Amino acid sequence: MLVGSRMxxxxxxxxxxxxxxxxxxxxxxxxxxxxxxxxxxxxxxGLITKDKIDxxxxxxxxxxxxxxxxxxxxxxxTQVLTVTENTPIEEAARIISDYDIKSLPVxxxxxxxxxxxxxSLIRIFLEMTGARSQGIRLTLQVEDVPGKIFSIFKxxxxxxxxxxxxxxxNSEEKGYKMMTLKIDxxxxxxxxxxxxxxxxxxxxxx
Amino acid sequence: MLVGSRMxxxxxxxxxxxxxxxxxxxxxxxxxxxxxxxxxxxxxxGLITKDKIDxxxxxxxxxxxxxxxxxxxxxxxTQVLTVTENTPIEEAARIISDYDIKSLPVxxxxxxxxxxxxxSLIRIFLEMTGARSQGIRLTLQVEDVPGKIFSIFKxxxxxxxxxxxxxxxNSEEKGYKMMTLKIDxxxxxxxxxxxxxxxxxxxxxx
Numbered sequence: 001m002l003v004g005s006r007m008x009x010x011x012x013x014x015x016x017x018x019x020x021x022x023x024x025x026x027x028x029x030x031x032x033x034x035x036x037x038x039x040x041x042x043x044x045x046g047l048i049t050k051d052k053i054d055x056x057x058x059x060x061x062x063x064x065x066x067x068x069x070x071x072x073x074x075x076x077x078t079q080v081l082t083v084t085e086n087t088p089i090e091e092a093a094r095i096i097s098d099y100d101i102k103s104l105p106v107x108x109x110x111x112x113x114x115x116x117x118x119x120s121l122i123r124i125f126l127e128m129t130g131a132r133s134q135g136i137r138l139t140l141q142v143e144d145v146p147g148k149i150f151s152i153f154k155x156x157x158x159x160x161x162x163x164x165x166x167x168x169x170n171s172e173e174k175g176y177k178m179m180t181l182k183i184d185x186x187x188x189x190x191x192x193x194x195x196x197x198x199x200x201x202x203x204x205x206x
Numbered sequence: 207m208l209v210g211s212r213m214x215x216x217x218x219x220x221x222x223x224x225x226x227x228x229x230x231x232x233x234x235x236x237x238x239x240x241x242x243x244x245x246x247x248x249x250x251x252g253l254i255t256k257d258k259i260d261x262x263x264x265x266x267x268x269x270x271x272x273x274x275x276x277x278x279x280x281x282x283x284t285q286v287l288t289v290t291e292n293t294p295i296e297e298a299a300r301i302i303s304d305y306d307i308k309s310l311p312v313x314x315x316x317x318x319x320x321x322x323x324x325x326s327l328i329r330i331f332l333e334m335t336g337a338r339s340q341g342i343r344l345t346l347q348v349e350d351v352p353g354k355i356f357s358i359f360k361x362x363x364x365x366x367x368x369x370x371x372x373x374x375x376n377s378e379e380k381g382y383k384m385m386t387l388k389i390d391x392x393x394x395x396x397x398x399x400x401x402x403x404x405x406x407x408x409x410x411x412x
Contacts, residue, residue, distance in 0.1 A: 001345065001375060001386055002410065031306075058264035088386075088412075090337035097328045100237075118324055122303045125331040128373040131296035139207065146391075150363040157356035166372045167334040169207060180207055180294075185352075204208065206294075 003092050004085030006124055007106045007114030013038045016045055016073035023072050024053045033102045036112045037076045043110040046076030049102070082107045083116065089124060092116045130165030135184040136191055139204035144177045151198055152181075159194060161186040176200060209298050210291030212330055213312045213320030219244045222251055222279035229278050230259045239308045242318050243282045249316040252282030255308070288313045289322065295330060298322045336371030341390040342397055345410040350383045357404055358387075365400060367392040382406060 014023050014035045023035055027050050037046040052075055082105050083092050092104055096118055106114035126132060142148050149168070156163060164182040171178045183191060192205055220229050220241045229241055233256050243252040262281055288311050289298050298310055302324055312320035332338060348354050355374070362369060370388040377384045389397060398411055 001373075001384065005378070054260050054264065058260065088337075088343060088410075090332060090335045093328055093332055093335075094337050097325070097332060100325070118328060119303070119306070121331060122299055122324060122327055124375075125327060125334075126296060126299050126303060127375050128331075129296040129299075129334070130374075131294075131300050137294060137296075146366065146368050147363055149369050150359050153356050153359045157353055160352065162352050163355050163374075165374055167207075168336075168369075168371055169330075169333050172211070178207065204294075 001089045001124070001128075002085065003083050003087045003089055003106055003114070003116055006089055006120065007085070007116050008120055009106075009114040011036060011105070011112050011115045013042070013112060014048065014072055015040075016071070016076065018072045020048075020053055020056060020070040020072060020075060023048055024050075024057060027053065033117065035072075036080075036105045036115065037072055038112055042112055044080060044082065044105055044107055044112050046073070046078045047080045047103075047105065048072050048076040052077075080105060084108065085113065089116075089121075093121050096121065128165060129167060129180070130182040133164045133182055133184075135162075135164050135182045136186065136188050137204070137206050138181045138183060138191065138195065138202070140179050140181070140195065140199045141171055141173070141176050141201040141203050142179060142199045144171075144175055148177075149179070152179075152195065155194055155198060156181075156183060156186070159186050159190070161191070178203070207295040207330070207334075208291065209289050209293045209295055209312055209320070209322055212295055212326065213291070213322050214326055215312075215320040217242060217311070217318050217321045219248070219318060220254065220278055221246075222277070222282065224278045226254075226259055226262060226276040226278060226281060229254055230263060233259065239323065241278075242286075242311045242321065243278055244318055248318055250286060250288065250311055250313055250318050252279070252284045253286045253309075253311065254278050254282040258283075286311060290314065291319065295322075295327075299327050302327065334371060335373060335386070336388040339370045339388055339390075341368075341370050341388045342392065342394050343410070343412050344387045344389060344397065344401065344408070346385050346387070346401065346405045347377055347379070347382050347407040347409050348385060348405045350377075350381055354383075355385070358385075358401065361400055361404060362387075362389060362392070365392050365396070367397070384409070
């Protein structure tokens with residue numbers, strides 16, 4: 001899955017010459033966390049965040065007259081991390097996690113064409129784990145050996161089941177992996193009976 | 207994957223009789239977004255967020271004397287969404303996404319035993335997609351028919367490859383699904399040659 005297929009667009013942006021006050025209004029009205037700052041052609045100049053605006057406006061007192069003179073360009077970050085439409089979504093997630101940021105503008109050349117946010121990553125996570133799909137959710141602890149995943153898929157295929165989603169992650173016990181599958185088209189009891197002999201443990205079925 | 211295996215604990219909490227000012231200091235010091243409010247026994251009474259504190263302290267002026275008298279209990283949310291250790295992680299993600307919240311206390315009985323945050327969900331997402339693992343990342347567009355996933359896994363197994371992670375998601379074209387796999391132990395060119403005849407399109411390989 002690439003950023004281009006899951007980014008939010010068009011992007012709500014702001015001009016560097018806008019006031020912090022108007023940036024604040026826009027952020028609140030749109031329930032967003034940050035605004036890419038762009039020139040008239042849509043090229044990325046910086047990023048202004050809700051946290052930054054809050055801290056500046058709060059310090060100056062929210063009814064202070066001086067507020068109307070504060071400009072976005074004087075408070076925006078100018079070193080902005082970005083991705084392109086061709087970046088894998090996991091790489092965007094890695095940047096957001098490693099740098100503890102809330103949004104990542106997507107650029108084509110210097111132009112802002114989309115945005116990926118922490119919130120949109122959670123929606124994608126839901127889609128990838130099939131959380132909103134029907135089916136039986138099965139969590140297995142299996143020996144971490146080649147062919148193990150295959151033997152489980154083979155059994156499900158033989159039973160005419162359909163794997164809606166599948167993910168693996170580390171087990172707390174060495175030598176094992178955990179996997180969670182969402183499976184459709186097989187009855188729960190029948191599935192448990194068939195899978196149990198293939199794995200170390202059926203950790204959860206629901 | 208259940209919440210219990212991935213929640214953050216111990217949890218940083220605060221007393222209802224603490225001042226907003228001290229809650230603010232704690233939130234900033236720990237770089238967190240919210241604090242579960244608990245009684246002396248550790249039972250959940252409410253939740254106080256950074257956004258709430260910011261808006262109250264900002265309104266009152268940050269150097270105002272009145273600030274030191276504002277108590278957490280008067281500003282905390284008392285209707286708090288929670289999960290248990292036995293809740294699937296996808297269900298926690300669904301709640302965080304649907305209610306647009308940033309954290310979810312984990313309770314056992316009425317006692318707070320952990321917390322799941324939007325940030326921790328992104329870390330889990332990275333783990334599940336194998337973003338930090340070695341291997342070839344393959345994105346496929348396949349016909350949405352039973353047995354399709356199986357045929358791909360069978361081929362990888364025959365080539366002595368190892369599936370590090372796997373996820374499916376909707377294609378923009380009807381009748382198709384997208385899938386992203388991370389595969390170890392097979393050379394990139396060889397993998398592409400073997401998989402191409404099985405699928406509608408190898409959308410990306412890197």
